[in-house]
Amino acid sequence: MTSDRLAGLTSWNADWKGLRVAVLGLSVTGFSVADTLAELGADVFVFTEKADEEYARLLPVIGARLWTGALNAVPAELSEFAPEVVVASPGFPPRHPVIAWAREAGIGLWGDIELAWRVRDKVVRADGALADWILVTGTNGKTTTTRLTATMLVAGGLRAAPVGNIGTPVLDAVRDPAGFDALVVELSSHQLWYLGLQVGPDPVSPHAAVCLNLADDHLEWHGSFEDYRDAKAHVYDNTRVACVYNKADAATRHMVEDADVVEGARAIGFDLGVPGPSDLGVVDGILVDRAFLDDRRTSALELTTVADLAAQGLGAPHIAANILAAAALARSLDVAPAAIRNALRGFRLDPHRIEVVARHAGITWVDDSKATNPHAAASSLAAYPGAVWIVGGLLKGVDISDLVAERGSSVKAAVVIGAERDAVIAAFSRHAPAVPVFEVEADETEGVMTRVVELAVGVARDGDVVLLAPAAASFDQFASYADRGEKFAAAVKERIGAGAEDDDHRDPTGPAGPA
Numbered sequence: 001m002t003s004d005r006l007a008g009l010t011s012w013n014a015d016w017k018g019l020r021v022a023v024l025g026l027s028v029t030g031f032s033v034a035d036t037l038a039e040l041g042a043d044v045f046v047f048t049e050k051a052d053e054e055y056a057r058l059l060p061v062i063g064a065r066l067w068t069g070a071l072n073a074v075p076a077e078l079s080e081f082a083p084e085v086v087v088a089s090p091g092f093p094p095r096h097p098v099i100a101w102a103r104e105a106g107i108g109l110w111g112d113i114e115l116a117w118r119v120r121d122k123v124v125r126a127d128g129a130l131a132d133w134i135l136v137t138g139t140n141g142k143t144t145t146t147r148l149t150a151t152m153l154v155a156g157g158l159r160a161a162p163v164g165n166i167g168t169p170v171l172d173a174v175r176d177p178a179g180f181d182a183l184v185v186e187l188s189s190h191q192l193w194y195l196g197l198q199v200g201p202d203p204v205s206p207h208a209a210v211c212l213n214l215a216d217d218h219l220e221w222h223g224s225f226e227d228y229r230d231a232k233a234h235v236y237d238n239t240r241v242a243c244v245y246n247k248a249d250a251a252t253r254h255m256v257e258d259a260d261v262v263e264g265a266r267a268i269g270f271d272l273g274v275p276g277p278s279d280l281g282v283v284d285g286i287l288v289d290r291a292f293l294d295d296r297r298t299s300a301l302e303l304t305t306v307a308d309l310a311a312q313g314l315g316a317p318h319i320a321a322n323i324l325a326a327a328a329l330a331r332s333l334d335v336a337p338a339a340i341r342n343a344l345r346g347f348r349l350d351p352h353r354i355e356v357v358a359r360h361a362g363i364t365w366v367d368d369s370k371a372t373n374p375h376a377a378a379s380s381l382a383a384y385p386g387a388v389w390i391v392g393g394l395l396k397g398v399d400i401s402d403l404v405a406e407r408g409s410s411v412k413a414a415v416v417i418g419a420e421r422d423a424v425i426a427a428f429s430r431h432a433p434a435v436p437v438f439e440v441e442a443d444e445t446e447g448v449m450t451r452v453v454e455l456a457v458g459v460a461r462d463g464d465v466v467l468l469a470p471a472a473a474s475f476d477q478f479a480s481y482a483d484r485g486e487k488f489a490a491a492v493k494e495r496i497g498a499g500a501e502d503d504d505h506r507d508p509t510g511p512a513g514p515a
Helices: 002-007 028-040 053-062 076-081 097-104 112-118 142-155 170-174 189-195 225-236 250-258 306-311 317-331 337-345 374-383 401-410 421-431 448-459 481-496
Strands: 020-024 043-048 065-068 085-088 108-110 132-137 160-164 182-186 208-211 242-246 266-270 279-283 286-289 301-305 355-360 363-367 388-391 413-416 437-439 465-468
Touching: 002 108, 020 028, 020 076, 028 043, 028 053, 028 112, 028 170, 043 076, 053 065, 085 097, 097 108, 108 112, 112 170, 112 189, 132 142, 132 225, 142 160, 142 182, 142 317, 142 337, 160 170, 170 182, 189 225, 208 225, 208 250, 208 317, 225 250, 242 250, 242 317, 250 266, 266 317, 279 317, 286 306, 286 317, 301 306, 301 317, 301 337, 306 317, 317 337, 317 374, 355 481, 363 481, 374 401, 388 448, 401 421, 413 421, 413 448, 421 437, 448 481, 465 481
Parallel strands: 020 043, 020 085, 043 065, 085 108, 132 182, 132 208, 160 182, 208 242, 242 266, 266 279, 363 465, 388 413, 388 465, 413 437
Antiparallel strands: 279 286, 286 301, 355 363
């Protein structure tokens, strides 16, 4: 009976009253789930190892219960509650004891994305239509592409918002009383794994979707690269109009080829080369669309130029690729090329994404702390060849040897940080033995960036770049990648003195654009 009831819960206006729901986790996502279900009249019981004080205070106000404690086994309170469905925050991996228990017991298991899709009709547009969903994933570039796409849609006159893994829960947008024309949903591999469990008559069916790239990441969560890849591939499930893929990454093309999509959905490629008739790409320094126009076999539409992007600090090759992906998604909703150009003129990258934090004595200091895996760091190193490279942290089960073999010998020096330094140092010893390697002891947590800057100053010279692109997570020594980047910038400015970033009056536009 429970499965029949869950199958019928495909609308905000369905009968959710009294549905027993266990919510796992009480982060911003977990609270949005609890708040939504409580508003719907469900019986909500939140289970979490630790609770933010404000969320803990609000739960009884909205009518939900809270249990805190160790979740290395199924709590008796959870078993006794006998939930009809478990809604898990994305931090709970497939082999977590509570997740395994729910699956073995045949209990419905959802993520927040499935719940948001089921209740997306809370606010209906004036024309009676629901907001279109555009899904964005990839090992790297998700947040930038999500923000770019939403910015382009808004420039094209649509009410749109970037949501999901980017920080704003989809459920918050679904319940916004003003409603939206489109939601650009950034999805992590964790969220996509849960989405892959979907059963029922109304699965998530996006207007358009993209997987930007694929490389080793989060293997400790998924258990293997194959499982990670399979989770990412769910982004294309049931796509209705445009499956956007990276022509430079064969794995994304294979995902599209294997995807079960709505009949009529098109495969749209992008890369920095000359585009084919259903692609976006670069011709003679011009970013063009050859996919979304009637005469695409003989014509192309200009979107922007490499020179314009470089002048705005958007010229790094991987950023240009993100722009092409976002433009493809926006064009699938008929946003005009002129609106895309206008959107790009005012766009700025997120902090800690190839951000120039200072220029002094001919040395450029770049914070790409958001490069939390080897694939992202490789893009940074390609944009800044010959840099003094600050690398290391928590490797998340990923082998850094391939990155060092590919890029390590071209750096001027390496400054190695983090708890897993030995693996990084060993990779340099094997693959780039001629590169000077400096080690910052792991127990120097408080002063780690001060020591990093001291070492970098000792080796960098006029014309050099010092690049923080750790290729690893930050949680061994820092609160987050943002905390890591902020401490780096603070240490740089303390070392070189306030205002030093103004002593070099060259335009801080970053690296040259794609050739």
